[in-house]
Amino acid sequence: MSGMIPQRFIDDLLERIDLVELVGSRVTLKKAGRNYKACCPFHEERTPSFNVRPDKGFYHCFGCGAHGDAISFLRESDHLGFTEAVEELAKRAGLEVPYDQAAREEIRQVRTLTQALETATDFYCNALQQHPGSALAREYIRNRGLNQDIVERYRVGFAPPEGDALARNVDAETRKTLLETHTLSDRYGSVRDLFRNRIMFPIRNSRGRTIGFGGRTLGDDKAKYINSPESDAFHKSREIYGLYEAMQARRQIDKLLVVEGYMDVIALAQHGIDYAVATLGTATNSESLGALLKQARHLVFCFDGDTAGHRAADKALDNALEMLADGMHLQFLILPPGEDPDSLVRKEGAEAFRKRIDEAAPLSRYLFERQSEGLDLTLPEHQGELRARVEPLIRRMPRSTLSQGMWQEMIRLCSRPAFRSRGFSREFGKKGPPIIQGPPLKAGPRKEKTLCLALFYNPALAAQAHPHLAKENDLGVSAAFAEWLLEREIMTQDEVMARLATDTAARQRFYNMFDGIEHFLDEESVCREALDSLETIKETQAKRLIARPGRLH
Numbered sequence: 001m002s003g004m005i006p007q008r009f010i011d012d013l014l015e016r017i018d019l020v021e022l023v024g025s026r027v028t029l030k031k032a033g034r035n036y037k038a039c040c041p042f043h044e045e046r047t048p049s050f051n052v053r054p055d056k057g058f059y060h061c062f063g064c065g066a067h068g069d070a071i072s073f074l075r076e077s078d079h080l081g082f083t084e085a086v087e088e089l090a091k092r093a094g095l096e097v098p099y100d101q102a103a104r105e106e107i108r109q110v111r112t113l114t115q116a117l118e119t120a121t122d123f124y125c126n127a128l129q130q131h132p133g134s135a136l137a138r139e140y141i142r143n144r145g146l147n148q149d150i151v152e153r154y155r156v157g158f159a160p161p162e163g164d165a166l167a168r169n170v171d172a173e174t175r176k177t178l179l180e181t182h183t184l185s186d187r188y189g190s191v192r193d194l195f196r197n198r199i200m201f202p203i204r205n206s207r208g209r210t211i212g213f214g215g216r217t218l219g220d221d222k223a224k225y226i227n228s229p230e231s232d233a234f235h236k237s238r239e240i241y242g243l244y245e246a247m248q249a250r251r252q253i254d255k256l257l258v259v260e261g262y263m264d265v266i267a268l269a270q271h272g273i274d275y276a277v278a279t280l281g282t283a284t285n286s287e288s289l290g291a292l293l294k295q296a297r298h299l300v301f302c303f304d305g306d307t308a309g310h311r312a313a314d315k316a317l318d319n320a321l322e323m324l325a326d327g328m329h330l331q332f333l334i335l336p337p338g339e340d341p342d343s344l345v346r347k348e349g350a351e352a353f354r355k356r357i358d359e360a361a362p363l364s365r366y367l368f369e370r371q372s373e374g375l376d377l378t379l380p381e382h383q384g385e386l387r388a389r390v391e392p393l394i395r396r397m398p399r400s401t402l403s404q405g406m407w408q409e410m411i412r413l414c415s416r417p418a419f420r421s422r423g424f425s426r427e428f429g430k431k432g433p434p435i436i437q438g439p440p441l442k443a444g445p446r447k448e449k450t451l452c453l454a455l456f457y458n459p460a461l462a463a464q465a466h467p468h469l470a471k472e473n474d475l476g477v478s479a480a481f482a483e484w485l486l487e488r489e490i491m492t493q494d495e496v497m498a499r500l501a502t503d504t505a506a507r508q509r510f511y512n513m514f515d516g517i518e519h520f521l522d523e524e525s526v527c528r529e530a531l532d533s534l535e536t537i538k539e540t541q542a543k544r545l546i547a548r549p550g551r552l553h
Contacts, residue, residue, distance in 0.1 A: 009097070016095075022074070032051075034054075034055060035051050035053055037050065040063055042064055042077075049062040049063035057069055071086060074089060081206065084206075114233055115177075116177035116178050117178075117213075120213070121202045123170070124159055125155055127158045128157045131158060134160070140218060147270065158199060159198045164191060166183070175191060179191070183228060197218050198226075201215070201262040203241050208244050212227065216262070216263070227281075237280075237288060239291075240291050241278040241280060242265040243295065246275050246276070250274065256292055256295060256300070257277070257300045257302055257357060258284065260303060260304065260312065260340070267345055271353070284319060297328050297329060303335070304335055304340050309335070322398070324400065324403070325398060331360035332366040364406050364409065368413065383464075386414060387410060399522070407527045408460075408527075411460050411464070412491070447475075449514065451475065452481055457523045457526060458527060462485040484506060
């Protein structure tokens with residue numbers, strides 16, 4: 001939609017808006033020379049680091065890095081889309097946004113739909129309190145421990161059991177519009193309500209406008225929950241239930257707790273955990289993840305402890321891999337079997353539940369725990385299986401500190417401590433490790449340089465690499481380096497540096513190992529290339545073994 005607003009209008013709008021006045025309506029500004037300062041509205045701080053430059057028309061926070069103009073400030077502070085922020089500023093300036101005719105019609109249509117859905121929301125809310133058949137609905141809500149304040153905050157309602165209760169209580173124009181949103185249906189000749197005898201949960205967009213509904217049956221319907229069908233106003237795959245309410249409860253959203261159901265969101269809010277939201281549908285897809293990450297860089301996924309919950313967690317992790325970047329923090333909280341957030345927070349209280357949230361497993365740990373289930377990592381075969389499961393997942397991640405750390409963890413888990421404990425060479429096991437004698441070594445071709453560098457970055461790789469390197473005549477340097485790492489049981493880069501600093505013979509031998517390398521690749525790239533090289537070496541050695549003369553077939 002932003003491309004449908006002329007750039008000249010946006011530039012003129014920004015010239016007309018007094019940024020100091022706009023920001024000052026949200027925070028208390030103090031003049032500091034030609035600029036203005038305040039505590040940042042986008043993160044918690046005690047010392048002001050948020051600066052407004054009226055002469056330049058932008059703001060900047062030296063604490064969290066928030067930066068932008070009047071449009072971006074309104075988008076961040078009020079959680080608006082670009083078009084909505086421009087409309088709000090235009091209203092302040094007494095201007096009308098010059099949309100083209102197609103855009104204007106699209107906006108008018110969506111507004112008409114949301115107005116009709118707001119009318120339906122009002123009807124359902126009134127029905128909960130006044131309809132003769134609503135006693136069961138109110139009893140259900142009381143039994144779930146919800147008070148009137150939380151019911152009103154989330155605008156929980158009731159769809160009466162009659163098939164046309166909503167249709168009969170709106171005017172003809174609204175009825176026609178609700179047919180477009182599929183809240184009403186005329187499929188069988190007469191206009192009927194989609195939702196009947198259900199607790200109603202309005203789904204609201206970032207401005208608080210109803211765009212669809214979820215409904216929970218009070219009877220024995222086959223479908224316990226149903227959602228509004230797709231419409232021009234409602235796109236299930238990218239909508240987030242409870243996000244508007246969370247934004248209203250918190251000035252700045254630092255973290256979102258992603259749960260599975262409407263009642264989970266509301267029950268947690270009732271207990272003061274007001275940053276819970278729910279995706280719609282059976283899984284957290286890439287579109288809903290994108291919508292969540294626009295609001296917060298820290299997401300905690302909370303799932304039931306049954307098979308379906310684990311599947312949903314795995315799906316969320318799988319969809320998140322390609323979107324991960326430094327600065328994002330994803331955690332996974334799997335609840336005890338038979339519990340959901342609603343039941344558990346009522347049983348153990350808010351503080352205990354918050355403790356569970358704080359102790360949720362980071363994405364990296366959850367991934368390795370799930371992928372190593374059923375494996376005995378003291379066995380080389382199972383280490384190979386873990387690598388086969390994990391490596392394709394890590395390769396899908398963008399390069400980052402996180403992916404680099406996960407490469408290291410994979411290598412560490414796939415090392416073979418049992419191999420080292422049995423003794424690497426005939427001399428190993430004597431008092432103190434043997435002193436490796438020999439001339440100074442210098443790595444040869446690129447492949448060997450990469451292998452040596454990977455061993456330096458991740459010494460745990462030595463256990464996996466040495467048996468294969470030792471069989472190659474042209475990889476003597478990397479084989480010798482791997483042997484030295486194994487004999488001294490070195491597992492980290494810091495240990496490599498410390499040992500080389502104190503072991504004169506080893507230092508002299510390996511000092512020139514990386515001569516000729518003009519540019520050191522980043523650790524992740526080196527590890528990927530080294531692992532690929534090792535796979536090639538293993539395949540070549542296997543082929544040689546099969547082709548050996550005299551071998552039985």
